[in-house]
Amino acid sequence: MRPKSQPSWKRLPARHSGTLYLDVPYWDFVALLNLQTTTGERWVEQVDRDLPSILIDHAHCEKKAAGVAMSLIFAYGSGRPAMCRELSEIVVEELEHFRLVLDLLAERDIAFAALKPGAYGRKLNELVRHGEPQRALDRLLVASLIEARSCERFALLRDHVTDRQLADFYGSLFESEARHHSTYVQMATIFAPEPVVRARLLELSAEEARIIEVGDELPRMHS
Ligand SMILES: [Fe+2]
Ligand SMILES: [Fe+2]
Numbered sequence: 001m002r003p004k005s006q007p008s009w010k011r012l013p014a015r016h017s018g019t020l021y022l023d024v025p026y027w028d029f030v031a032l033l034n035l036q037t038t039t040g041e042r043w044v045e046q047v048d049r050d051l052p053s054i055l056i057d058h059a060h061c062e063k064k065a066a067g068v069a070m071s072l073i074f075a076y077g078s079g080r081p082a083m084c085r086e087l088s089e090i091v092v093e094e095l096e097h098f099r100l101v102l103d104l105l106a107e108r109d110i111a112f113a114a115l116k117p118g119a120y121g122r123k124l125n126e127l128v129r130h131g132e133p134q135r136a137l138d139r140l141l142v143a144s145l146i147e148a149r150s151c152e153r154f155a156l157l158r159d160h161v162t163d164r165q166l167a168d169f170y171g172s173l174f175e176s177e178a179r180h181h182s183t184y185v186q187m188a189t190i191f192a193p194e195p196v197v198r199a200r201l202l203e204l205s206a207e208e209a210r211i212i213e214v215g216d217e218l219p220r221m222h223s
Contacts, residue, residue: 026038029152029155030152032178033148033149033151033152033178033181034144034145034148034181034185034201034202034205035145035148035149035152035205035208035209036205036206036208036209037208037209037212037213038152039152039153039156039212040213042215043153043215043223044156044160046219046223047157047160047161047219049219050219051161052108052110053115053218053219053220054219054220054221055101055104055105055108055110056105056110056111056112056113056115057115057118057219057220057221058101058221059098059101059102059105059112060115060117061150061221061222062094062095062097062098062101063094063098064121065090065094065097065143065146065147065150065180066090066091066094066095066098068143068146069087069088069090069091069094069143070087070091072087072139072140072143073087073088073091075136075139076136076190080190083187083190086183086187087187090180090183093176093180097173097176100169104166104169115220116218117220118216118218118220118221118222118223119211119216120146120149120211120212120216120220120222120223121146121222123211124142124145124146124204124207124208124211125142127142127204127207128142132191133191133192136188136190136191137188137191137192137196137197137200138200138204140184140185140187140188140191141184141185141188141197141200141201141204142204143180143184144180144181144182144184144185144188144201145181145201145204145205145208146222147177147178147180147181147184148177148178148181148205149208149212149222150174150177150221150222151174151175151177151178151181153221153222154170154171154173154174154177155170155174157170158170158171158174185197185201188200188201
């Protein structure tokens with residue numbers, strides 16, 4: 001679903017239409033993340049309009065990411081020590097991210113308030129099939145896509161926000177989310193042969209692209 005024209009980045013630094021990550025062209029960066037659409041200007045406008053809500057939501061996202069990895073240990077970890085080790089590392093990293101975002105909120109006098117969640121996670125989770133091993137495969141691939149979208153958005157935030165500390169913070173996070181994306185895709189091959197994983201990832205990432213293009217009225221990390 002690569003669009004015929006590049007997305008509009010006129011409010012972002014010029015290099016977004018060229019290279020973004022590891023000096024690869026922007027679309028190659030997005031393809032490495034198995035994403036089929038890029039974030040448009042609508043989301044950047046939401047960031048400009050209500051950055052505190054995005055930051056609070058980011059804290060909730062890191063907390064949820066730790067919870068997802070933990071719940072996968074409970075669901076599929078028995079008899080799979082290597083998988084448990086990988087997931088445990090993700091739990092620890094996500095909790096560390098959560099703590100860092102809490103610090104960031106405290107420094108800015110932003111309360112870590114309850115926030116109505118955006119529709120993104122719910123819509124993606126509705127795509128998870130019933131029955132094993134399809135359910136395991138889908139849960140891992142949905143987690144991989146959430147990591148990928150986070151990674152893409154952290155990269156955008158890094159280069160968009162004028163607050164230097166915030167830009168550096170997002171710069172420090174996006175590589176670990178890219179790694180989490182790859183780890184989840186790799187883990188999915190425990191439950192299905194690689195061609196099946198690739199085909200399902202393509203289907204789910206097409207759905208993810210549709211969800212992103214519809215967007216969400218609420219300013220959220222994945223709106
Ligand atoms: Fe994270
Ligand atoms: Fe992550």
